[in-house]
Amino acid sequence: MNDVLRLEAVGKTYGKGGPAPVEVLRGLDLTVARGEVVALVAPSGAGKSTLLHIAGLLDTPDAGRVILNGRDMTGLPDKPRTEARRRELGFVYQFHHLLPEFSAAENIVLPQLANGISQRDAAARAADLLGRVGLSHRADHRPAQLSGGEQQRVAFCRALANAPSLLLADEPTGNLDPETSDRVFDMLMALVRDTGLSALIATHNHGLAARMDRVIGLNAVA
């Protein structure tokens, strides 16, 4: 079981059976091996978000299978899918989506408490992660008090809070200026490598994609 994620012949059509169906994915095969960082490069509208939602168990394909850590997740009820999402997956988006009323550290502690980790262990992990991205001195600041790059670094730490096996990221540095994007991306890669995480990272940036282990292109179906 060396693949963390395996998508087999995945298909997705929005509005199937309706007057204006939109076929987005057809017969898509994709694997992410343990410890591998894969870039997903796709033109706008090709179905990158759809694919990440399916891989992230937030949406279901209407054909094919989604296998996460050797377990076929296709057709499972919501409860085990939600559980797997909370324990095995980490998410980073273009915008940080941090909780504004909580500090950087609290934003990393809260998802751990939801998974039954003790306050003490959660706080220690948050401190460790913030240290790895050079933000120990910002632990008690709220998101609005942080720069865009700092907010995104906290979002990376939050995604890793529960030690997932797979990170799914949608344009994780797309909201930052090119120089900050490069620096913050380096930190994300260091975090991923240090923790032995696997990742599927969608980006329009070919320079960033070239720094990952493998690049997968996604073309529009129609």
Ligand SMILES: Nc1ncnc2c1ncn2[C@@H]1O[C@H](COP(=O)(O)OP(=O)(O)OP(=O)(O)O)[C@@H](O)[C@H]1O
């Ligand atoms: N709920 C929906 N109903 C109908 N069509 C949809 C729905 N969601 C997405 N689509 C269509 O599916 C296609 C793929 O959308 P998706 O958001 O996956 O693309 P994307 O590659 O992430 O694009 P971008 O880079 O612009 O975010 C688009 O043509 C979009 O209009």
